[in-house]
Structure formats: structure tokens, C-alpha cells
Amino acid sequence: MIKAFTQGWKIAFRSWRIATIVYLLQFLLALVLGMMVYSELGSSIGHSLELKKLLADYDHTVLSDLNNIHGGFQKIITTGLPWLVLIWLIASVFISGGLLFAIDRRQYTWALFWAGGARYFFSFLKIGLVFLAIFLLITAAIWIPLAGNFDTIIPALPSEREYAYIIIFVLVLYLLFVLFLWGSATAAKFFKIKENTSIWQSLKKGFGWAWRHFTKVEGLLILFAFAQMGVVAIYWLIEGASGMVSPTLIWVFFFIQQVFVFFRILWRIGVYGGVEALMSPVVDHE
Amino acid sequence: MVSGQVPANDCDPYFAKAKSVRNANYDIKLTLDHEAKKITATETLIWINHSPDTIQEMRLYMYLNAFKNTNSTFLGGTTNVFGQTFEDRTAEEWGWIEVTKAVQRGQGDLTEPVPIESGVIKYIQPNDDNEDDQSVLQVPLDQGVMPGDTLFLDMKFTAKMPKIIARTGYADKDYFAFLHWFPQAGVYEKNRAGEWGWNCHQFFRTTEFYSDFGVYDVEMTLADHLIIGASGCKIKDQNNGNGTRTVKYHVEDVIDFAWVCYSEFEEHRDQWNHVEIKAMVPVEHRSLAPRLIQAVKNSLEYLTENVGEYPFTTITIIDPPLHGLRSGFMEYPTLITGGSFWGAPKGFRGVESLIVHEFAHQYFMMMLASNEKEEAWLDEGFVTYYEDRIGINYFGEKHSQQDLFGLHHGNREMSRVEYTSINNLASGATVDQGWNNKTTRSRELVYQKTGTMLVTMERLLGLETMNRLIKTYFERWKFKHPRGEDFIAVALEVVEKEKGAEMKSVIESLLRQSIYEASYCDYALSNAVSRQKRTPMGLFGTTDSMDYQKEELKDGYNNVVRVDRKGGMILPVVIEIIFKDGSNKIIEWDGVANSRTFEFESATKMVSAHIDPEQKIYLDIDLNNNSYTWQPETSVFWKYALKVMFWVQNVLQSVSMFT
Ligand SMILES: [Zn+2]
Numbered sequence: 016m017i018k019a020f021t022q023g024w025k026i027a028f029r030s031w032r033i034a035t036i037v038y039l040l041q042f043l044l045a046l047v048l049g050m051m052v053y054s055e056l057g058s059s060i061g062h063s064l065e066l067k068k069l070l071a072d073y074d075h076t077v078l079s080d081l082n083n084i085h086g087g088f089q090k091i092i093t094t095g096l097p098w099l100v101l102i103w104l105i106a107s108v109f110i111s112g113g114l115l116f117a118i119d120r121r122q123y124t125w126a127l128f129w130a131g132g133a134r135y136f137f138s139f140l141k142i143g144l145v146f147l148a149i150f151l152l153i154t155a156a157i158w159i160p161l162a163g164n165f166d167t168i169i170p171a172l173p174s175e176r177e178y179a180y181i182i183i184f185v186l187v188l189y190l191l192f193v194l195f196l197w198g199s200a201t202a203a204k205f206f207k208i209k210e211n212t213s214i215w216q217s218l219k220k221g222f223g224w225a226w227r228h229f230t231k232v233e234g235l236l237i238l239f240a241f242a243q244m245g246v247v248a249i250y251w252l253i254e255g256a257s258g259m260v261s262p263t264l265i266w267v268f269f270f271i272q273q274v275f276v277f278f279r280i281l282w283r284i285g286v287y288g289g290v291e292a293l294m295s296p297v298v299d300h301e
Numbered sequence: 302m303v304s305g306q307v308p309a310n311d312c313d314p315y316f317a318k319a320k321s322v323r324n325a326n327y328d329i330k331l332t333l334d335h336e337a338k339k340i341t342a343t344e345t346l347i348w349i350n351h352s353p354d355t356i357q358e359m360r361l362y363m364y365l366n367a368f369k370n371t372n373s374t375f376l377g378g379t380t381n382v383f384g385q386t387f388e389d390r391t392a393e394e395w396g397w398i399e400v401t402k403a404v405q406r407g408q409g410d411l412t413e414p415v416p417i418e419s420g421v422i423k424y425i426q427p428n429d430d431n432e433d434d435q436s437v438l439q440v441p442l443d444q445g446v447m448p449g450d451t452l453f454l455d456m457k458f459t460a461k462m463p464k465i466i467a468r469t470g471y472a473d474k475d476y477f478a479f480l481h482w483f484p485q486a487g488v489y490e491k492n493r494a495g496e497w498g499w500n501c502h503q504f505f506r507t508t509e510f511y512s513d514f515g516v517y518d519v520e521m522t523l524a525d526h527l528i529i530g531a532s533g534c535k536i537k538d539q540n541n542g543n544g545t546r547t548v549k550y551h552v553e554d555v556i557d558f559a560w561v562c563y564s565e566f567e568e569h570r571d572q573w574n575h576v577e578i579k580a581m582v583p584v585e586h587r588s589l590a591p592r593l594i595q596a597v598k599n600s601l602e603y604l605t606e607n608v609g610e611y612p613f614t615t616i617t618i619i620d621p622p623l624h625g626l627r628s629g630f631m632e633y634p635t636l637i638t639g640g641s642f643w644g645a646p647k648g649f650r651g652v653e654s655l656i657v658h659e660f661a662h663q664y665f666m667m668m669l670a671s672n673e674k675e676e677a678w679l680d681e682g683f684v685t686y687y688e689d690r691i692g693i694n695y696f697g698e699k700h701s702q703q704d705l706f707g708l709h710h711g712n713r714e715m716s717r718v719e720y721t722s723i724n725n726l727a728s729g730a731t732v733d734q735g736w737n738n739k740t741t742r743s744r745e746l747v748y749q750k751t752g753t754m755l756v757t758m759e760r761l762l763g764l765e766t767m768n769r770l771i772k773t774y775f776e777r778w779k780f781k782h783p784r785g786e787d788f789i790a791v792a793l794e795v796v797e798k799e800k801g802a803e804m805k806s807v808i809e810s811l812l813r814q815s816i817y818e819a820s821y822c823d824y825a826l827s828n829a830v831s832r833q834k835r836t837p838m839g840l841f842g843t844t845d846s847m848d849y850q851k852e853e854l855k856d857g858y859n860n861v862v863r864v865d866r867k868g869g870m871i872l873p874v875v876i877e878i879i880f881k882d883g884s885n886k887i888i889e890w891d892g893v894a895n896s897r898t899f900e901f902e903s904a905t906k907m908v909s910a911h912i913d914p915e916q917k918i919y920l921d922i923d924l925n926n927n928s929y930t931w932q933p934e935t936s937v938f939w940k941y942a943l944k945v946m947f948w949v950q951n952v953l954q955s956v957s958m959f960t
Pocket of ligand 1: 680681
């Protein structure tokens with residue numbers, strides 16, 4: 016498991032070329048929304064003296080007035096974000112096809128990335144949709160009753176603390192389940208590549224493999240989760256210590272943010288690599 | 302003084318001298334059957350007739366009948382109250398109250414009780430035609446009560462507590478909130494037209510309470526595992542040896558009496574000068590008790606200094622368990638109910654804000670006992686204003702309401718935004734919300750618009766004058782029933798004395814427009830242009846000697862500033878112009894025209910123009926459009942563009958787990 020973890024990171028760092036493409040694609044998509052925000056601010060309150068309050072600190076009044084009168088960020092996010100998510104989900108099917116293919120072949124080149132993305136697009140789309148559907152169903156099945164029946168649950172419990180504990184307990188189970196689902200999805204895709212099985216067979220094998228190696232898969236993904244949380248914590252600390260409060264700091268933080276985003280992309284490749292390492296614990300082909 | 306009666310561990314409820322007219326006094330003895338959720342009680346109402354009329358009938362509030370069935374005026378026409386539905390109620394979960402006996406003492410011919418079924422005592426509906434509503438009881442008297450005379454009305458009543466729908470009732474694990482729970486006299490008063498009569502309205506969802514001052518003695522016998530928090534001070538506590546206990550509370554010069562009991566309360570005590578603070582906290586909220594107590598201490602300190610003395614020797618904080626939360630967020634004399642939950646983080650200052658809000662009602666409603674049913678802005682609006690002042694004073698302008706995970710905002714800015722975010726800012730006048738608009742009442746107009754109007758007033762007058770104004774109002778009207786017009790009269794008197802006739806008319810206009818009219822305020826600085834002076838250009842002279850002149854720059858600038866009044870509210874404003882050399886110019890505008898252009902010359906270029914630069918008119922619903930500059934802080938555009946980008950990148954990375 017530890018070996019798979021380090022192996023995953025090795026693969027991630029070797030895939031830096033692919034990671035760069037993924038990063039750029041994502042950056043461009045996000046830039047669309049960023050520029051919408053830029054021009055919205057300019058055209059709505061671009062000539063206001065109140066703007067300087069937003070530089071020094073968060074200002075509830077300035078932002079609320081902006082949203083109330085002009086729709087502000089809300090409008091951009093509600094109209095723009097769903098489209099971006101949809102485009103990215105589709106792009107992501109292609110990306111995972113390319114990535115997994117490259118990882119399977121131990122050759123982290125652009126050529127292999129494009130080839131894999133194209134070859135596995137439709138089968139990965141189907142596999143992805145199945146897992147997305149399972150994920151959404153289970154999420155709804157767990158959280159809707161827990162939040163909606165607050166009024167009946169609370170009095171039925173010995174105390175309020177238990178409600179909090181139940182929420183935390185369910186949350187932990189839920190996260191373990193999501194990790195399991197993620198492990199299964201990744202394994203199913205690898206089976207598709209490695210054994211060229213049918214969609215149905217890949218799904219079955221993916222679940223079967225993840226179930227048989229449950230502790231290893233969970234252990235690996237939990238390690239990755241902690242790695243991510245560690246970096247998030249570092250980011251929060253830096254942000255909390257200063258934040259974008261001067262023109263220079265705005266760009267310093269932009270740089271830090273982009274490093275963070277790039278790390279998250281490497282992280283995802285690392286997870287794929289780690290799962291693959293668990294599946295074929297042979298050795299590095301190189 | 303009968304201080305000797307007070308158990309050593311409790312406060313002294315007796316005032317040396319009456320603070321109010323004390324014309325509605327109650328002596329209640331009750332037994333609680335906690336399993337049946339029912340109390341049986343005797344009540345003596347000692348009522349003094351301060352009117353010039355001979356009173357032939359009494360009118361009593363029977364609030365608990367609002368929860369008897371869905372035909373009550375309170376529950377009628379809705380399926381949920383305060384976000385809670387009451388559709389699946391069993392027979393045991395409804396509540397009601399019934400007077401089973403009412404005797405006018407001293408009337409020899411009235412030794413027998415008048416049965417309620419006889420039709421002599423009957424429910425009436427002074428406000429709507431809903432014959433099924435039983436929230437007001439009419440008790441005809443055998444012998445009229447002459448002006449200045451005292452009526453002793455001896456009653457017996459039974460009250461079945463509902464499972465809490467709104468405020469009052471029971472919840473699991475023997476939690477009981479006895480709020481507006483007994484037959485209580487309405488107010489016999491002179492109305493605005495100068496005619497005497499009963500002001501005893503039915504119970505509506507959108508309106509609260511109104512009653513007279515008096516002395517309360519309430520003695521309750523109940524199972525000894527129930528721990529009580531109540532108005533006033535405990536003057537008797539006796540173990541009956543049979544698993545029950547009899548306790549008695551006494552409180553003077555108040556308009557109501559409330560009590561709560563719960564099997565899992567823990568009592569935390571503290572002292573602030575002459576005031577004993579009791580926090581009744583569920584065991585698992587133990588760690589929150591110091592925060593609740595500190596919030597009350599802060600409020601006591603601040604209000605004593607800025608409004609007036611809190612003469613009572615006690616204040617009880619009820620912190621309901623989460624399953625009884627709907628009894629929270631309320632104010633009763635010397636007893637307030639808050640709202641918190643296990644593990645509430647320190648940065649979630651809603652816990653403190655609520656306590657401060659409810660405590661401020663001890664001044665605005667308990668002592669300045671305005672009619673909450675008809676003029677809710679007089680208590681809720683003022684309380685919002687002081688809640689915000691107190692919060693900011695102790696936690697800071699921008700952190701007093703919430704300070705969690707880098708997100709923070711203050712009470713005052715939150716209040717303003719709650720008001721400015723409502724769908725229709727001109728939907729109605731503040732004064733009409735509730736009483737004249739029971740179906741679609743806007744809470745924000747009552748609470749937050751009034752609060753924001755008071756901030757505007759404070760900024761126009763200066764804090765010191767504002768404080769003296771409120772203190773004058775408090776001293777003159779405490780332990781009485783002030784109306785909106787009474788407050789306005791005091792306000793204008795103080796303003797005229799301290800700030801002159803001109804400011805008086807500004808304040809009067811502010812009060813009239815923001816409370817009695819539906820308008821809102823929005824001034825905008827729509828454009829500002831500063832152009833360097835130049836010589837004329839073109840052809841000059843006649844055909845014989847036509848002279849072409851090129852344009853040349855001259856010293857100085859021509860400036861044009863356009864301001865707009867986008868809202869209906871009219872207030873005088875100042876416009877501050879800043880020039881490149883740092884100098885400034887102030888333009889005073891009466892604010893009347895819908896649009897107005899100002900033209901003026903200057904030595905250096907105009908950099909910015911700002912209506913109301915000190916943001917005195919906090920009621921203005923868009924403060925961003927009050928200024929115009931050619932040198933905006935554009936780095937802010939980048940700041941938010943990049944923040945949103947980063948956020949979007951993370952969202953994208955997170956949603957694509959499975960694809
Ligand atoms: Zn209130």
C-alpha cells in the first residue's frame with residue numbers, strides 16, 4: 016500500500032507533460048468565468064470609491080449591494096458554472112482515457128495520451144455515467160433523509176450531541192464509500208484497457224477487485240486524501256496570514272493558487288497510478 | 302419591604318416604590334401534571350380601573366386556544382408556522398385553555414360560578430369574523446367597576462399545553478415553556494382618536510403581545526425532577542415530600558409572567574452589580590453558559606450607560622434544548638429565551654446576538670411597553686438597533702455577527718443588507734407591517750429598516766445627541782405605553798433643542814418617510830466629468846477675413862457632476878468633490894429633484910465625486926453608486942476574477958472524480 020502510494024507519486028511526477036495539458040485546459044475554462052467577473056465588476060461598480068474597501072478586506076456591504084443591484088457574481092456563477100462543469104466532465108472522460116492508457120503503458124507522452132483519450136472515450140463515458148449515477152443516488156439516499164427529518168430525529172435521540180456524532184459517523188462512512196466507488200471506477204477503467212472487457216464486465220471486475228482488496232484500496236486512497244488535506248491546510252494558513260490585500264499580493268497569491276491547482280492535478284494522476292500499482296504489483300517496467 | 306421572605310439563595314424582587322400604575326395584578330396558584338401536559342390553577346386578577354368609564358365587562362387574552370385546532374385565527378389559512386408543519390398532530394398534541402369558574406369578589410349575589418356554557422361568559426372576535434377563534438374571552442361583570450375602583454376577579458382555569466408550534470408548549474423529555482399561558486387582561490385605554498375602550502386583540506401569527514403593568518405572584522406545584530426558570534425572584538421553595546415541590550415567584554412592575562421547566566436544566570449563576578443572572582442551560586450546553594451570561598452582562602453594561610437603569614434584580618436566560626428550539630428567540634419580563642446548539646463554535650456569534658436582542662427587549666417592550674400588536678417597529682426596530690450597537694461594541698464593526706473560516710460580518714451591516722435584500726423595497730410602510738398587513742408582513746421592514754433608519758438618525762445627529770434623545774424617551778415613557786407619535790414628539794423636542802429647527806425638520810422627514818411611507822432611499826452619483834479649459838476653436842470673423850483658430854489648453858478645469866434620486870425618499874445630502882491637488886469642495890443639495898447637474902470650475906482636475914461621503918444616510922439601498930472616480934481601484938477586479946477562477950478550478954477538479 017505504501018509502495019503503491021509512492022509509486023503513484025512517481026508516476027504523477029513523470030506525467031508532468033500530460034498534467035500540464037490538463038492544467039492548461041482547465042485554466043482556460045476557468046479563465047472564461049474569471050474574465051466574466053472582471054468585466055462585470057468593471058461595468059457595475061467600476062467607478063465606485065467603495066472598491067478600495069474590497070482590496071483591504073472582505074466587505075459584506077459592498078458585495079451585497081453589488082449582488083442586490085446588479086446580480087453580481089451570483090448571476091455569473093449560476094449561468095456560467097453549470098456549462099463549465101458539463102464541458103469539463105466531458106473533457107475529463109477524455110483525459111482519464113489518455114491518462115490511464117499512458118499509465119498502463121508506462122509511457123507518459125502526449126502521443127499516447129491523445130491516443131488513449133480517443134480510443135476509450137465512449138466506453139469511459141459509459142463507465143463514468145454509471146458511477147456518477149450510483150454516486151448521486153447514494154448521496155441523495157443518505158443525506159436527504161438525514162437533513163429532512165431533523166425534527167423527528169432530534170427528539171428521538173438521547174441528546175443533541177448524538178445527532179452531531181451520527182452526522183460525523185455517517186459522513187465518515189459516506190467518504191469511505193466514495194473512496195471505494197472511486198477505486199472501483201478507476202479499476203474498472205484499467206480492466207477495460209488491460210483486458211479489453213465489455214463495459215458490463217469491466218464494471219463487475221472493477222467492483223470485484225476493489226471489494227477483494229478493500230483495505231488496501233481504502234488505505235491507499237486515505238493516504239492520498241491526507242496528502243491533499245495537508246496541502247489544503249498549508250494553503251489556508253498562508254491565505255489566513257495575509258491574503259490578497261495589495262496589488263502585489265494579488266499576483267503572489269495567484270501564483271500560489273495555481274501551484275495548488277497543479278498539485279491537485281498531479282494528485283489525481285497519482286491516485287490513478289497508485290491504483291494501477293495495486294492492481295499489477297509487479298514492478299516498474301522502466 | 303418584605304425582603305425577609307426571599308430564600309437566601311435568591312434575589313430580592315421588591316421595589317421600595319411602585320414604578321408603574323400596577324393596574325393589572327395576578328395571583329396564580331397552579332399544579333402541573335407533567336404527564337398530561339396540563340395545569341389546573343386558580344387565578345385572582347386584581348384590576349384597577351384607571352379610566353373615566355364604568356367597566357361592565359373584562360376582556361381576557363386566551364392565547365393558548367390558538368393551538369386548539371386549525372380553525373383558530375392563528376393557525377387558519379396556513380400549513381406551517383415558523384417553518385414547522387402541524388399536519389400530523391395527534392389529539393394529545395393540541396393545546397387549549399378554559400376558564401371553568403369566574404367570580405367577581407364582593408358581589409353577594411354571585412357566589413356561584415358563572416358557567417362558561419351559559420353564554421354569559423363567551424369568546425369574542427373583535428378583529429375578524431372567525432367565530433371559531435377563542436383567543437379573546439369576554440367576562441361580563443355583575444357589578445360595573447367605577448373609575449378608580451378595584452376589581453377582584455377570582456377564576457379557575459385549566460390549560461393543556463400544546464406540543465410547541467410557536468413559542469409556548471412542551472417538547473420531549475419534560476421540557477415545558479409556559480409563555481402567554483394564563484388568562485390575562487387586555488388593555489383598557491384611550492385610542493388614537495381619544496376614545497376609551499378595550500385594546501384586546503385576537504392572536505394573529507404576525508403580531509405579538511400587549512398588556513398592562515402589575516405585580517405577579519405565581520406559585521407552582523410540580524414534580525421535583527423539573528428544574529424551573531421563571532420571571533422574577535423565588536420567594537418560596539418547599540419540598541412536599543411526595544415527589545413534588547411547591548415554589549413561588551414574585552415580580553413587580555411587569556407586563557407578563559413566563560416560566561420554563563425542564564428535567565435536564567443546569568442552573569448557572571453570576572452577578573452584575575445589583576442584577577443576579579441565571580442561565581438555565583441543558584446539561585450538554587454547559588460550555589455555552591459563560592457566553593450567554595457574558596452577553597447579558599455586556600448588554601446590561603451598555604444599555605445602563607446608554608439608555609437607562611435596569612431596576613430589576615434578576616434576569617433569567619433560558620437556553621432551550623435543540624428539540625425545544627421553537628420556544629426560543631423570545632422576550633418576557635426578566636426572562637429571555639435564546640437559541641443555541643451543542644458545539645456552537647465561538648465564531649458563530651448568533652448565540653450572543655440572540656441573547657443581546659432578547660435582553661434589549663427588557664427596555665424596548667418590557668419597560669417601554671409599546672403595543673407590539675399594532676406598532677411592532679417600536680420594539681423590534683429599536684432592539685435591532687441596540688443589538689447591533691452592543692454587538693459591534695464588544696466584537697467589532699465587521700466581526701460581531703459571524704467570524705468563521707475567514708468569513709466575517711458585523712451585526713449592523715447584516716441588518717442593513719437584510720433590509721436592502723428584500724424583493725420589493727417599496728412594498729409597504731413599516732408601520733403597517735403586522736397589524737394592517739397580516740398576511741404578507743415584511744419582518745425586514747419592521748426590524749431591519751427601522752434599525753437602519755435609527756443608524757441614519759444617529760449619524761445625522763451624532764452619537765451624543767442620539768443617546769440623550771433615547772435617554773429622554775426612556776425616562777419619560779418607561780413603565781408606560783408609548784406610541785410611535787410619542788417617540789417622535791420626544792425625538793423632535795430633543796433635536797430642536799440641541800440641533801435647531803433645520804435638523805428637526807430633517808429628522809421629522811426621515812421618520813415620517815421611513816416609518817409611515819413605503820418609499821426607499823437611493824441617491825446615485827451617475828457621472829463626473831472634468832475637462833481642462835481650452836480656447837475656442839474654428840473659424841472666426843466674416844468672409845473677408847475669416848480666421849482659423851486652433852484649440853489651445855488653458856489653466857483650470859470645467860467640471861460637471863450629475864446626481865440622481867432613484868428612490869422615493871427625499872433627504873438633503875452633501876456631495877464631496879476631491880481634486881488632484883488634494884483640495885476638496887462640498888456641495889449641499891436638497892435632494893429633491895429626480896436628477897440634477899452641478900457645474901463648476903477648478904484649478905486642478907477633479908478626481909472623484911461622492912454623495913454623502915460619511916455614509917450618514919445608511920438607509921441608502923445602494924452605497925456603491927454614491928461615488929464616481931476616474932481612478933478606481935482596478936486591482937480589485939483582478940482580485941475577484943482570480944479568486945473566482947481558483948474557486949472554479951477547484952470545483953472542476955472535484956466534480957470530475959468519476960468521469
Ligand atoms: Zn425581538
